[in-house]
Amino acid sequence: xxxxxxxxxxxxxxxxxxxxxxxxxxxxxxxxxxxxxxxxxxxxxxxxxxxxxxxxxxxxxxxxxxxxxxxxxxxxxxxxxxxxxxxxxxxxxxxxxxxxxxxxxxxxxxxxxxxxxxxxxxxxxxxxxxxxxxxxxxxxxxxxxxxxxxxxxxxxxxxxxxxxxxxxxxxxxxxxxxxxxxxxxxxxxx
Amino acid sequence: xxxxxxxxxxxxxxxxxxxxxxxxxxxxxxxxxxxxxxxxxxxxxxxxxxxxxxxxxxxxxxxxxxxxxxxxxxxxxxxxxxxxxxxxxxxxxxxxxxxxxxxxxxxxxxxxxxxxxxxxxxxxxxxxxxxxxxxxxxxxxxxxxxxxxxxxxxxxxxxxxxxxxxxxxxxxxxxxxxxxxxxxxxxxxxxxxxxxxxxxxxxxxxxxxxxxxxxxxxxxxxxxxxxxxxxxxxxxxxxxxxxxxxxxxxxxxxxxxxxxxxxxxxxxxxxxxxxxxxxxxxxxxxxxxxxxxxxxxxxx
Numbered sequence: 001x002x003x004x005x006x007x008x009x010x011x012x013x014x015x016x017x018x019x020x021x022x023x024x025x026x027x028x029x030x031x032x033x034x035x036x037x038x039x040x041x042x043x044x045x046x047x048x049x050x051x052x053x054x055x056x057x058x059x060x061x062x063x064x065x066x067x068x069x070x071x072x073x074x075x076x077x078x079x080x081x082x083x084x085x086x087x088x089x090x091x092x093x094x095x096x097x098x099x100x101x102x103x104x105x106x107x108x109x110x111x112x113x114x115x116x117x118x119x120x121x122x123x124x125x126x127x128x129x130x131x132x133x134x135x136x137x138x139x140x141x142x143x144x145x146x147x148x149x150x151x152x153x154x155x156x157x158x159x160x161x162x163x164x165x166x167x168x169x170x171x172x173x174x175x176x177x178x179x180x181x182x183x184x185x186x187x188x189x190x
Numbered sequence: 191x192x193x194x195x196x197x198x199x200x201x202x203x204x205x206x207x208x209x210x211x212x213x214x215x216x217x218x219x220x221x222x223x224x225x226x227x228x229x230x231x232x233x234x235x236x237x238x239x240x241x242x243x244x245x246x247x248x249x250x251x252x253x254x255x256x257x258x259x260x261x262x263x264x265x266x267x268x269x270x271x272x273x274x275x276x277x278x279x280x281x282x283x284x285x286x287x288x289x290x291x292x293x294x295x296x297x298x299x300x301x302x303x304x305x306x307x308x309x310x311x312x313x314x315x316x317x318x319x320x321x322x323x324x325x326x327x328x329x330x331x332x333x334x335x336x337x338x339x340x341x342x343x344x345x346x347x348x349x350x351x352x353x354x355x356x357x358x359x360x361x362x363x364x365x366x367x368x369x370x371x372x373x374x375x376x377x378x379x380x381x382x383x384x385x386x387x388x389x390x391x392x393x394x395x396x397x398x399x400x401x402x403x404x405x406x407x408x409x410x411x412x413x414x415x416x417x418x419x420x421x422x423x424x425x426x427x428x429x430x431x432x433x434x435x436x437x438x439x440x441x442x443x444x445x446x447x448x449x450x451x452x453x454x455x456x457x458x459x460x461x462x463x464x465x466x467x468x469x470x471x472x473x474x475x476x477x478x479x480x481x482x483x484x485x486x487x488x489x490x
Binding site for chain 1: 196197200201203204228229231232233235236237245246247248249252253255256257259260
């Protein structure tokens, strides 16, 4: 596997290749992001079968709708998550329609503890993914700032980094994550 | 005044001190306050408690289903550029000829392609590689989805389908759609249907498969025009479902010979009509190797 320095550049390349009809780009996107899509779907739907069906639908939809991908909006991950939200919603609608079907009801009940009706799950998991994907030191700075809720001063001391650098990472990082969510919204609201 | 910078908006969202005139502007400005709210939401979502137990990769077979579904339908989005079947992508450098990407042959020259295709992976039955990420593919649970199938267990089929994904990716680069020109020819010999078997890359006709009535059942007869090269391995004949999700192995084809395999009307009726001859290794892996030599779809 070839290695690129900048994951964003590589993601944009992938997007361009996909739009151009390159099947291998879809395969590469699947290798990278099917765990993200699957985890979101599994979390939302509770059963592996449904989650895998969603994964299938998402990547088929990604192929068919590749013209709607916008390479300038950053990583295609957000675009895929937007599509995932659509498909998950479809499955849920279908489930409610077949609510009288006892089996469906039973599976909903059984899986309740692992599913969530928090509509933000997809976004949360996307952000986890983006933080993992982000290079250091920014990823570490953001984790300390957002998740561990540490002050910028504290982070600067711990990482032996100028305070201005910490602030800059936090700002750029938050803006970047915000852009990902905007992209999800754009696709999911179609 | 003009809108504050993104940095100011971030600082406001983070609750940092911002110059008074700027925060006053944001309070008055719908665009800026929406922007700050968006940043706050991002912050909440990124920092909220998340019982995240790790990434869970889908079963390997899912990719095969994706690839098969795409292959099974005509694909001509108006604005999607040239199809990969005929033209190499705009950014892949020198055009790749079918001969260069010919997948099933071992003598394929190496180094013709900068980013190597997964057509012949080192471990063809393994999960799709998760490049550059920390995803740990998790084992398939024992209660993995069972899809009804006639001639093989669903588990085995899923495993086979996994390898199939690699084959489809490779094949679709040059072919796009399933090869196979069908001939409908019921005749005296009890032949129900037949199809030319063609190479996936160049669509060279190299054999023929036919369904022949045999007593109260059906036989699948496979004849190759010249001996196929099985290398160190062997040749296996498969029937692939048109749904692209399922396949069954119908038997081992001895190189250089024709062979007949018992099949059932049931299989045909269920859509197992794509005849595929693959090259397999003696590796204890029951799955399709992903290395298809010939293929053809029987007429309905």
